[in-house]
Amino acid sequence: MLKGRDPRIDFFRGLALIFIFWDHVPHNPLGQITLRNFGFSDAAEVFVFLAGYACVLAYGKILQGEGYWMASLKILRRAWVLYVVHIFLLAMLMGIVFFANSKVETRDLVQEMGLTHFITNPQQALTDELLLRFKPNLMDPLPLYIVLLLGLPLVLPLLLRKPLAVVAASMTVYLLAPRLGWNLAAIADGVWYFNPVTWQFLFILGGAAAVHASQPRAPDTRPLHRQPVFIAAATYTLLAAVITLSWRWPEIHDAVMPAVISDLLYPISKTDLSPARLLHFLALAYVTAKLLPGRAWTQNWLARQSCRMGRYSLEVFCLGVLLAPLADMLNAQVNDAWPMQIFSALLGLMLMAALAAWLEFNKHLDASRQRQWVAGR
Template sequence: MLNGRDPRIDFFRGLALIFIFWDHVPHNPLGQITLRNIGFSDAAEVFVFLAGYAAVLAYGKVLQRDGYWIASLKILRRAWVLYVVHIFLLAMLMGIVFFANSHVETRDLVEEMGLTHFVTHPQQALTDELLLRFKPNLMDPLPLYIVLLGGLPLVLPLLLRQTWAVVAVSLSVYLLAPWMGWNLRAIADGVWYFNPVTWQLLFVLGGAAAIHARRPHPAERRALLRQPLFVAAAGYSLLAAIITLAWRWPEVHDALMPAWLSERLYPISKTDLSPVRLVHFLALAYVTAKLLPHAGWTRHWLAQQTCRMGRYSLEVFCLGVLLAPLADMLNALAGDALAMQLFSALAGVVLMGALATWLEFNKRLDSRLQARRSLPTSSLNR
């Protein structure tokens, strides 16, 4: 049965949201400590993988309890909510960017955010927005999630019964997509920045991990350093970190990297989820799962705040998208002073955490009111 909630998933979803916000603010010094600086993958892989994990965990339980059609209806209803949120979020983002651009004289934030298409062709841009073809900077993850979630009813029953068969088909599509040129059309780059035909593999793997995690497994008694898969995953993660850090010093990178390896390694495509990115994320996820097998550490206060953000990932993500251009504006007005950069980065996270706290307070309040209404009248009059 797919039941229960792992607070570690909420924690890493919340941490990914923090990293995404920091990565979206140009020249942010705290962006130097995010995942993309210590390996080939970044917070986007974490977000998509855990989205698949959470979706299969939630809707798999609905399918087992209420049947396929009810589960499909709830999935498609959620996808529709995400679509409406996407349209509303894009409208708010454009308003904020235009406001910020009117206050910053040294840069063209409209162009940097990819909103030139709306300025030059507003009517066509509105149509492209409804078709998910107009996606300015910061807006790519949500349309990807909409498409992946919309396709979940097609694979969920098979994923629950024949998990590895679905993974094999998903892997085949992933390998064929770059060779065949499969992607969706979009404005600016011509195709989606996050190719859903390749990124679907990470979503499916997240769902497969959720199913695998709910099955009983014998305890591993060997030390981690005696487990070949752990050693290989840790070694690859360390190698990726060394190469990524070497990018900061091109002369060091060129000295360390032989020509034959560079030819095979680069370019590392994020659009098509390059195999080295995919393997790096899977290796990092495996090492993390082995090093943190229990959830007791999530009870600490700071971890609890991060977990709360992960529980309300959609709302917190949307707020982070809106806060990023505002933080960029404040930094530009202050001449990109280090103190302001640190303040805007930390203030944004505080606001994201405050939103999650407010949402949880309202949820608990609604639960108490509902429980109170369900009590018999005689009990309330005592």
């Protein structure tokens, strides 16, 4: 039987939302401390993996308790909600970007946000929006999530019973997709920036991790320095951090990086989820899970704020998408002075946390009214 909600999942999902927001505000100093600066993967991998984990936990319990068709119906209903949110979010984003662009004289925010297609061909852009072919910057994760969610009913029953078989099939598709050119069509470069055919593997791995975590097993009581898998994962994570930091100084990187390793490592494709990125995320996730066992650490005040944001990830993500161009506009008004950049980044974070707190308050208020109504009957 699958376990209930895990606050650690909410914490890291909330942290990923913060990183996504900071990473998409140009020249933001706080963007220098996000995950992408210390390894091959970034917050996108965290978001997709945890989406798979959370979806299998939630809909797997529904399947076990209410049956396959009810679980499938709720999955498809959620996918429809995400699709409608995507359409409205894109319309709001375009309005904000056009407004911000009228206030900024030094840069073309419409071009930077990938909205030129709407200016040059609005009728086709509307059609492409409905078909998920038109995805401006910041909007890519939501269509990816929609497609992955639509595929979940096809694999969920087998994933709960035979997770290794589903992982093996998913890995086969992941390895074949880049070689055979499997991807979905889009405007601009012609394919989705996040290739669902490859990123589905990370989503499935998240789901398999949820199934694995629900199974009883004896903990490994050996010290971490005597666990070979931990040592290998920590070593790879450290090497990835060193290589990523060396990109800041190309001359040093080219001088110390052996040609053999360089040929094997590059290019590190985000579109097709390069094996280097995938292995880095998995290694980082394993090391983090070993260093932060249990759930007690999620009870401190800062961790609870991130957990709350993670519980309302859709709403907080949408707000972050809308805040990013506004923060960029504020920064551009003062020629990207670093005090304003830090202020706008922290202000956006506080607004995202405030939205999560408001949603939590309304949820408790509705629950209280429900209890009062039941008691008064």
